[in-house]
Amino acid sequence: MSRRHTNARHTTNLDDTLSLNPVFVRPGESTELPKFTIPDGMSLPETAYQIVHDEAMLDGNARLNLATFVTTWMDDEARRLYAETYDKNMIDKDEYPQTAAIEDRCWRIIADLWHVPDVDNAIGTSTIGSSEAAMLGGLALKRHWQTRRRAEGKPTDRPNLVLSTAVQVCWEKFLNYFEVEPRWVPVTEEHFVFDGHDLESYVDENTIGVVAIMGVTFNGLYEPVKTIAKKLDEIERRTGLDVKIHVDAASGGMIAPFCQPDLEWDFRVPRVVSINTSGHKYGLVYPGLGWIVWGDTDALPDSMVFHCSYLGGDMPTLALNFSRPGAQVLLQYYNFLRLGRAGFRQIQQSSLDVAGYLSSSIARLGPFELVSKGDTIPVFAWRLKPGYTDKWTLYDLSDRLRMKGWLVPAYPMADDLAEMTLQRIVVRAGLSHDLATALLHDIDSEVAFLDALDSPMPREGTGSHFHH
Numbered sequence: 001m002s003r004r005h006t007n008a009r010h011t012t013n014l015d016d017t018l019s020l021n022p023v024f025v026r027p028g029e030s031t032e033l034p035k036f037t038i039p040d041g042m043s044l045p046e047t048a049y050q051i052v053h054d055e056a057m058l059d060g061n062a063r064l065n066l067a068t069f070v071t072t073w074m075d076d077e078a079r080r081l082y083a084e085t086y087d088k089n090m091i092d093k094d095e096y097p098q099t100a101a102i103e104d105r106c107w108r109i110i111a112d113l114w115h116v117p118d119v120d121n122a123i124g125t126s127t128i129g130s131s132e133a134a135m136l137g138g139l140a141l142k143r144h145w146q147t148r149r150r151a152e153g154k155p156t157d158r159p160n161l162v163l164s165t166a167v168q169v170c171w172e173k174f175l176n177y178f179e180v181e182p183r184w185v186p187v188t189e190e191h192f193v194f195d196g197h198d199l200e201s202y203v204d205e206n207t208i209g210v211v212a213i214m215g216v217t218f219n220g221l222y223e224p225v226k227t228i229a230k231k232l233d234e235i236e237r238r239t240g241l242d243v244k245i246h247v248d249a250a251s252g253g254m255i256a257p258f259c260q261p262d263l264e265w266d267f268r269v270p271r272v273v274s275i276n277t278s279g280h281k282y283g284l285v286y287p288g289l290g291w292i293v294w295g296d297t298d299a300l301p302d303s304m305v306f307h308c309s310y311l312g313g314d315m316p317t318l319a320l321n322f323s324r325p326g327a328q329v330l331l332q333y334y335n336f337l338r339l340g341r342a343g344f345r346q347i348q349q350s351s352l353d354v355a356g357y358l359s360s361s362i363a364r365l366g367p368f369e370l371v372s373k374g375d376t377i378p379v380f381a382w383r384l385k386p387g388y389t390d391k392w393t394l395y396d397l398s399d400r401l402r403m404k405g406w407l408v409p410a411y412p413m414a415d416d417l418a419e420m421t422l423q424r425i426v427v428r429a430g431l432s433h434d435l436a437t438a439l440l441h442d443i444d445s446e447v448a449f450l451d452a453l454d455s456p457m458p459r460e461g462t463g464s465h466f467h468h
Contacts, residue, residue: 060407066425066439067409069217069251069281069379073430077338078331082286088326090126093317099326102333109336111293113257114266114275123300124293125318126279126329130250131170132320133276133292136304137246138174140274140294141209143301144244154205162202162243163211164194166218166414168250171211180208186416192371193223196231203235209244209273214252214265218413218422219372220379222252225265225272232271244273244299251377253277253291254284258345259352260376273299279332282348282377284339284429289328347429351378354436355427361440367447371422378427383420392450394423396457400446406439 033039033051043051062072074082085099093100107124116122127133138161146156160181163171175182183202185194193216203210210232212225225247232243247265249256254277256263266275272295279289294300306317339347355374359382363370367388374380384394394410401408413420427436450457 060402061405063430063435064405065407066427066431067407069278069426069428070287071280071284072428074284074286074331075338078334081334082327082331085327085330086325088330090324090326090329091317091319091322096326099329103326103329106329106332106336107291107293110253110277110291111267114253114293115268116293116295117267118296121296122293123297124291126332127276127290127292127319128288128321128324129280130248130276130278130290130292131168131173133290134168134170134246134248134250135174135178135320136292136318137248137274137276138171138180138209138211139178140300140304141244141246142178142180143303144299145206145208147301158206159208160204160206161208161211162199164213164216164223164414165416166193166216167211167213167248168217171248181206183207184415187414188416192219193221194228195224196228199228199231200235200238203232203241203243205241207241207243209246212245212247212265214247214249214256215377215379217251217379218411219381219424220251220374220377220426221372222256222263222265222376226269229269229271243271245269245271247272247275249275250278250290251281251379254279254282254344255348255352255377258341258348267295279328282351282428283332284335284344284347285328285331287328288325289332348378351427351429351431354378354431354433355380355425357433358425358427358436358440362443365444365447367451374425374427379424381422381424383422389451391453391456393457393459394421396450397443397446398423400449401442404442404446406442408439408443 033043065072088096088099090096090099090103103126106126108119108122111119111122111124125136127136141161142159145159149156158181159179160183161175162183162185164187165184166187174180185199185202187193191197194212199210210228212223212228214222214225216223225245229245232245236242247253249265252265253275256265266272274292274294276290276292277283279285279291280287283289283291300318304318352375355378359370359372359374359380362368362382367384368382369385370380370382372380398408398410408423408425410421410423412418413422
């Protein structure tokens with residue numbers, strides 16, 4: 001008896017350790033596994049889960065991230081659908097024909113929202129995000145321009161694209177990757193968005209198209225698509241140059257149809273040939289989903305379309321990626337069915353209302369001057385009033401708010417206004433009026449703290465943590 005008792009008391013092996021609860025005294029938690037080489041042995045699934053879970057826990061709270069446009073909340077049924085369908089591969093239309101059919105329904109629904117004259121003569125697709133969709137739109141413009149130039153016996157080695165300096169970085173990637181010269185239209189105090197001013201100075205025979213933004217990421221403002229189109233009409237009458245528009249509606253494409261239905265920015269404007277949007281922004285779907293629609297099949301060059309068999313027929317596909325998730329497409333369709341027009345309108349208007357509440361309240365605080373109000377998309381920005389203080393900047397306020405869990409970025413405006421520092425809030429579903437009130441309280445208290453400083457805050461590293 002005593003011998004067996006002694007052995008039990010003094011023998012400790014790996015199996016004993018692995019059976020211990022809680023998980024934090026098991027190997028991998030009580031010791032440290034390598035981070036940059038694969039471990040030699042296995043871990044229990046609970047241990048591996050806990051290690052990754054605990055590291056992810058060090059990230060910020062997604063709901064309090066007011067820098068991102070990306071959806072951070074979906075309801076329980078959507079999360080259950082996501083868990084049931086995360087293994088579907090969107091590119092494999094033979095294996096997942098119903099997912100392919102639902103993708104087709106979704107872009108047709110979006111085309112109808114954007115007033116495509118004949119949806120049956122249009123074409124669209126899902127993408128990983130609106131960056132991929134934007135690149136497909138730009139590539140279609142380039143291919144059409146090249147085809148036309150070759151038919152005219154003219155060179156095709158110097159394509160250019162006209163766009164604002166305030167575009168999202170995906171357009172810089174497009175210009176770089178697909179070798180297109182940028183014709184940057186600067187934003188200025190007089191022209192805070194690209195509005196077609198002096199457009200004749202940028203357009204020539206090598207122009208493949210013009211990009212207009214419905215929801216500038218710097219400030220949330222819409223670029224006036226119809227005004228830009230009218231200017232291009234004038235240019236065509238004078239020069240014969242027929243230049244088309246691609247609308248980057250990454251954010252506004254799922255706001256304007258519901259909350260500003262009379263605004264003409266989409267396929268009601270004849271020069272608009274293609275539009276992209278982010279399903280994972282105000283399409284209210286978890287990340288990675290974008291959409292692009294061409295107003296008619298002629299707007300998409302045949303050279304960009306690949307064909308595969310689908311239920312005994314032909315399914316055209318186009319994308320820069322190959323394998324990609326199908327679950328987000330199903331989540332988009334879920335949202336369309338779950339919310340309908342009325343639900344989308346209510347959710348988007350609620351976000352606009354919260355943005356209006358926040359922007360008007362911030363405008364009443366002494367230090368700040370609004371540059372937008374959040375009444376286009378629910379995004380607004382402000383700057384410090386000139387001469388208000390030499391003790392602190394918006395970067396300092398951003399850092400103070402970060403210590404309370406809020407991510408409210410500060411950043412320089414686009415190149416030509418780089419001396420202007422802005423701070424921005426993106427309101428999404430999930431930022432309630434109550435949370436907004438808590439944010440205002442924290443902004444007010446941190447401003448009071450900064451105003452009470454005896455000397456200026458240090459400036460090293462200012463603005464290094466946020467980029468457009």
